[in-house]
Amino acid sequence: MLRFILTRVSLVIPTFLGITFLTFILIRLVPGDPIEVRVGERGIAPERLAALRHELGLDRPLWQQFLDYVGNVLSGDFGLSLVTHNSVLSEFIALFPATLELAMCAMLFATLVGLPAGILAAVKRGSLFDHGVMGISLTGYSMPIFWWGLLLILFFSVGLGWTPVSGRLDLIHYVEPVTGFMLIDTLMAGEYEAFRSALGHLVLPTIVLGTVPLAVVARMTRSAMLEVLGEDYIRTARAKGLDSGRVIGMHALRNALIPVVTVIGLQVGTLLGGAILTETIFSWPGVGKWLIESINRRDYPALQGGVLLIATSVILVNLLVDVLYGVLNPRIRHAR
Amino acid sequence: MSAEFSTNADPATPETVAVSRPPHPLTEFWYHFRQNKGALAGLVVILMIATIAVLAGVIAPHDPDIQYRDAILTPPVWQEGGSWTYILGTDDIGRDMLSRLMYGARLSMMIGLIVVTLSLAVGLGLGLLAGFFGGIADVLIMRAMDILLALPSLLLAVVVAAILGPGLVNAMLAVSVVVIPHYARLTRAAVLAEVNKDYVVASRVAGAGPLRLMLIVVLPNCLAPLIVQATLGFSTAILDAAALGFLGLGAQPPTPEWGTMLASSLQFLQRAPWVVTWPGIAILVTVLAFNLLGDGLRDALDPKLKR
Numbered sequence A: 001m002l003r004f005i006l007t008r009v010s011l012v013i014p015t016f017l018g019i020t021f022l023t024f025i026l027i028r029l030v031p032g033d034p035i036e037v038r039v040g041e042r043g044i045a046p047e048r049l050a051a052l053r054h055e056l057g058l059d060r061p062l063w064q065q066f067l068d069y070v071g072n073v074l075s076g077d078f079g080l081s082l083v084t085h086n087s088v089l090s091e092f093i094a095l096f097p098a099t100l101e102l103a104m105c106a107m108l109f110a111t112l113v114g115l116p117a118g119i120l121a122a123v124k125r126g127s128l129f130d131h132g133v134m135g136i137s138l139t140g141y142s143m144p145i146f147w148w149g150l151l152l153i154l155f156f157s158v159g160l161g162w163t164p165v166s167g168r169l170d171l172i173h174y175v176e177p178v179t180g181f182m183l184i185d186t187l188m189a190g191e192y193e194a195f196r197s198a199l200g201h202l203v204l205p206t207i208v209l210g211t212v213p214l215a216v217v218a219r220m221t222r223s224a225m226l227e228v229l230g231e232d233y234i235r236t237a238r239a240k241g242l243d244s245g246r247v248i249g250m251h252a253l254r255n256a257l258i259p260v261v262t263v264i265g266l267q268v269g270t271l272l273g274g275a276i277l278t279e280t281i282f283s284w285p286g287v288g289k290w291l292i293e294s295i296n297r298r299d300y301p302a303l304q305g306g307v308l309l310i311a312t313s314v315i316l317v318n319l320l321v322d323v324l325y326g327v328l329n330p331r332i333r334h335a336r
Numbered sequence B: 001m002s003a004e005f006s007t008n009a010d011p012a013t014p015e016t017v018a019v020s021r022p023p024h025p026l027t028e029f030w031y032h033f034r035q036n037k038g039a040l041a042g043l044v045v046i047l048m049i050a051t052i053a054v055l056a057g058v059i060a061p062h063d064p065d066i067q068y069r070d071a072i073l074t075p076p077v078w079q080e081g082g083s084w085t086y087i088l089g090t091d092d093i094g095r096d097m098l099s100r101l102m103y104g105a106r107l108s109m110m111i112g113l114i115v116v117t118l119s120l121a122v123g124l125g126l127g128l129l130a131g132f133f134g135g136i137a138d139v140l141i142m143r144a145m146d147i148l149l150a151l152p153s154l155l156l157a158v159v160v161a162a163i164l165g166p167g168l169v170n171a172m173l174a175v176s177v178v179v180i181p182h183y184a185r186l187t188r189a190a191v192l193a194e195v196n197k198d199y200v201v202a203s204r205v206a207g208a209g210p211l212r213l214m215l216i217v218v219l220p221n222c223l224a225p226l227i228v229q230a231t232l233g234f235s236t237a238i239l240d241a242a243a244l245g246f247l248g249l250g251a252q253p254p255t256p257e258w259g260t261m262l263a264s265s266l267q268f269l270q271r272a273p274w275v276v277t278w279p280g281i282a283i284l285v286t287v288l289a290f291n292l293l294g295d296g297l298r299d300a301l302d303p304k305l306k307r
Helices: A002-028 A032-040 A047-057 A062-074 A088-123 A130-140 A144-158 A182-188 A190-227 A232-239 A244-282 A288-294 A301-328 B002-009 B025-034 B037-059 B097-133 B136-149 B153-164 B168-194 B198-205 B211-245 B258-264 B273-302
Strands: none
Touching: A002 A062, A002 A288, A002 A301, A002 B153, A032 B037, A047 B168, A088 A182, A088 A244, A088 A288, A130 A190, A130 A288, A130 B002, A130 B273, A144 A190, A144 A244, A144 B153, A144 B273, A182 A190, A190 A244, A232 A244, A244 A288, A244 A301, A244 B153, A288 A301, A301 B097, A301 B136, A301 B153, B025 B037, B037 B273, B097 B136, B097 B168, B097 B211, B097 B258, B097 B273, B136 B168, B153 B168, B153 B211, B168 B211, B198 B211, B198 B273, B211 B258, B211 B273, B258 B273
């Protein structure tokens, strides 16, 4: 078991180094002189330019700069934002819980709706319900979610007035952030009105961000169930007289869940990518919106650090899923 | 000598033809494809959009860039105040929505075509190299692909577009980079499955060079999954390019790109919902059509699913 985990972890290290290299190089591809980009001065004196270059280590060979960068990153130094002059890491940490809360709610929504829909579609294969689920999920999969979010705002927030248009909490409430998760913080503070407000703010972004994963989960569950339902042991279970619910719930579902769990894990990347759009539409104060703002403000250190941090979290989640998968399924663990 | 041999072994000699002649692969493909109503619908819609894209200059009722100052935010024809002059209404500076959508179709089809061609060419090349030569080339290429895959695709596209600077060409480049790993991995897997088969060994023994082996012997047998992926690649390209346009990192106004159109009239969402509704529907329908077609192609081309 330990060996399995260590192998998986060691496989991640080159990927992490590669991502670090990629973000290191990307920032060097920005048109214009890095000093000009960073300092924002034009017509700078040559001596001052040289001094600044030296100060920022830009006069040294590229590989040394890269090693420095890796060293900084490993010690938690992701540089300073050009705009706020705060540490990029602290800005990221302050905003990340908002994104995480939204992403987890979206995943929960996708699983809670997608899984039963997929199972039912597989059981009632070829029925109207099956065709409906598959049609809807293909539509969801093809959805431009930025447009979908606007439609929902137009209908539910503007038209019916059921949900707030943007943000995480109504302005009248204030809750001291403890975990950074609004739902938990409001409950811990005992502010039930604020909790309801937070919940209301979450509904539409959750649906929008969860749409694509929902479609993926439903389709994957259906095809995994169909495959399992054709197996001999299912026929055996039916033949020995077990009722249908038990066969589907116990015998089929458990085995069908294996690929579904993987797919859910792989959706984390999609979720964090989709968060860029969702947070922009709903003015959700998370890392996705922050990243777009950094781009618009030409705050390249923030962009660089943010991308690296998001990529790292995706890698870590995938690693976690990988390991969990090995724990749950001995066949994988012993395959290598 | 060899010609004589092959004539004798030809199954299509008059004696045997009546017994069983396998259907032409295309006939067989069409037989399976035809059964999938969704895929057929997708194909029809794509053909329609492609026709509109090609003929946009002829069939569009107006110039997409002309601003009709006396017809700003005219609603679609079936709403109160609508007129047949502007069937789907006009936007906030009086441009005809229908004409802009038609020219937008041209852009979207072009984006799909260029992105798929570019990423397919690069991914195919990398995958062939990795699959054929193995060893260090394989490790280096596939590791690089893993790194690209570790980043959420939209995030990577956003970053590349931000670094290159906003614009339609850069957006297409950004989206192409993001999807390269998919083609590279598929090609490599297909090559690895084929490369040790007897027919490849036979060509190698017969003296075929690596280029011939790669491109003429093996590649045609690896095409099925790539065709499916390329079709689905159209939908990813159109969707991601529209998302970049929406974020202000893709095509810039006044280009009638669907995502850009959506973003530039965002503040009129409440007053004039149609300026936001139409481009979105256009994106959804196009992407859905390509996904339907891709699914149908997968079912028809994948021998494992054939019954």
